[in-house]
Amino acid sequence: MAVDGLAGDHAHPTLTDAIFLDIVALDAVEADADAALEQLLVEERALGIVAEPVGRSIGHGGFIVGVPSDKRSIAAIQRGTMTDAHSYHFVEALTRRDLTAIRACPKSDLHTHGYLAANRDFVNVRTGHDIAPLTVPLASMDDMHAWVGTHVRPVFEGAAGRLLGFEAAFIQARHDGLTRLELGDDVWAITRGMGTAEELYHSIAELHRATAPDVEWIPQASMSRHCTIAALDNWLAPFLQLNLYKTIDLSGDEFAQPIENFVPLYRKAAAAGFRLKAHVGEWGTADDVWRAVELLELDEVQHGIAAAASPVVMRMLADHHIRLNICPTSNLMLGRVESIAAHPIRKLFDAGVRVTVNTDDVLVFGASVSDEFLALYDAGVFTAAELDTIRLNGLRD
Numbered sequence: 001m002a003v004d005g006l007a008g009d010h011a012h013p014t015l016t017d018a019i020f021l022d023i024v025a026l027d028a029v030e031a032d033a034d035a036a037l038e039q040l041l042v043e044e045r046a047l048g049i050v051a052e053p054v055g056r057s058i059g060h061g062g063f064i065v066g067v068p069s070d071k072r073s074i075a076a077i078q079r080g081t082m083t084d085a086h087s088y089h090f091v092e093a094l095t096r097r098d099l100t101a102i103r104a105c106p107k108s109d110l111h112t113h114g115y116l117a118a119n120r121d122f123v124n125v126r127t128g129h130d131i132a133p134l135t136v137p138l139a140s141m142d143d144m145h146a147w148v149g150t151h152v153r154p155v156f157e158g159a160a161g162r163l164l165g166f167e168a169a170f171i172q173a174r175h176d177g178l179t180r181l182e183l184g185d186d187v188w189a190i191t192r193g194m195g196t197a198e199e200l201y202h203s204i205a206e207l208h209r210a211t212a213p214d215v216e217w218i219p220q221a222s223m224s225r226h227c228t229i230a231a232l233d234n235w236l237a238p239f240l241q242l243n244l245y246k247t248i249d250l251s252g253d254e255f256a257q258p259i260e261n262f263v264p265l266y267r268k269a270a271a272a273g274f275r276l277k278a279h280v281g282e283w284g285t286a287d288d289v290w291r292a293v294e295l296l297e298l299d300e301v302q303h304g305i306a307a308a309a310s311p312v313v314m315r316m317l318a319d320h321h322i323r324l325n326i327c328p329t330s331n332l333m334l335g336r337v338e339s340i341a342a343h344p345i346r347k348l349f350d351a352g353v354r355v356t357v358n359t360d361d362v363l364v365f366g367a368s369v370s371d372e373f374l375a376l377y378d379a380g381v382f383t384a385a386e387l388d389t390i391r392l393n394g395l396r397d
């Protein structure tokens with residue numbers, strides 16, 4: 001939904017209502033979609049349609065590869081190769097290129113960054129600032145940080161601004177039909193007027209309850225790679241003690257300091273029961289990916305696309321069930337891939353690596369999770385059934 005022509009600090013309440021009405025409508029679409037799917041399955045069974053063989057199954061409990069047609073994709077779903085209650089509908093929605101119906105299917109976003117996950121229209125209504133996403137690729141992370149500094153950060157200044165960003169992120173999750181959202185702030189936020197680690201958690205939790213209580217929220221504590229280890233250790237400690245946050249991430253310039261430096265922090269996070277993640281292999285190499293996984297004992301990698309250059313690293317990622325949370329449009333707009341069609345996510349998938357599709361920064365790149373799935377389908381990277389497998393990869397750990 002687009003809300004155009006707003007300016008000033010106080011949006012008209014009718015337009016704010018329009019956002020929420022849109023979300024209510026989304027719920028109705030989801031209910032209708034479930035009913036339609038059920039009806040379709042009943043009819044298919046009554047007609048006695050027999051599924052065709054759909055190619056070979058490899059790894060991961062039943063990937064279907066080399067499936068040439070969507071009829072066959074749907075047949076795979078009918079055969080129960082890999083499904084949930086929404087699989088048939090998701091495949092159908094993709095083949096019809098029906099974005100509203102894609103949104104109505106459960107999905108996850110496991111790779112995003114605080115207010116950069118915000119819903120553009122909601123932010124526009126609440127602040128009068130319309131943050132238009134990037135339209136041409138940038139050349140570096142420095143360019144990206146400069147762009148965010150100019151176009152995004154000023155809109156979310158101060159504690160109130162940051163919290164508005166989290167509210168807008170939950171709004172975006174509902175708007176796009178996400179049922180799982182990993183979201184958090186940098187640990188240094190506790191030095192930026194956001195209160196203690198516990199207060200920060202409860203501030204975000206309150207927004208979650210008020211805005212998107214049906215979305216599973218996975219609270220994340222993230223660290224910036226350019227910070228000193230001593231400072232990170234100090235800021236991270238209260239997050240680890242609370243038993244509220246679930247995952248830890250490391251982002252920023254991949255080359256800011258050696259990955260070895262972070263080992264003590266990750267050992268503490270592991271001892272506290274955190275799920276361990278880090279950004280690596282977006283700008284670095286396949287070896288960098290594996291080195292980070294080994295040294296930090298990662299459960300998941302944010303990006304990790306460089307691994308596609310090494311069959312050995314891909315094999316190790318697959319064997320150790322390391323999930324890669326990939327953001328295709330981000331990779332395209334930061335010049336890490338030439339096109340969506342040429343994205344290495346296909347190679348990783350074929351090697352048996354467990355991949356998911358995510359936004360990174362929907363406010364910067366303009367692509368929701370649903371948009372990402374449709375883009376991969378339209379570019380011929382995956383069949384609809386393969387994309388359903390990828391959707392399911394994000395719905396469980």
Ligand SMILES: [Zn+2]
Nearest residue numbers: 251279302360
């Ligand atoms: Zn990221």
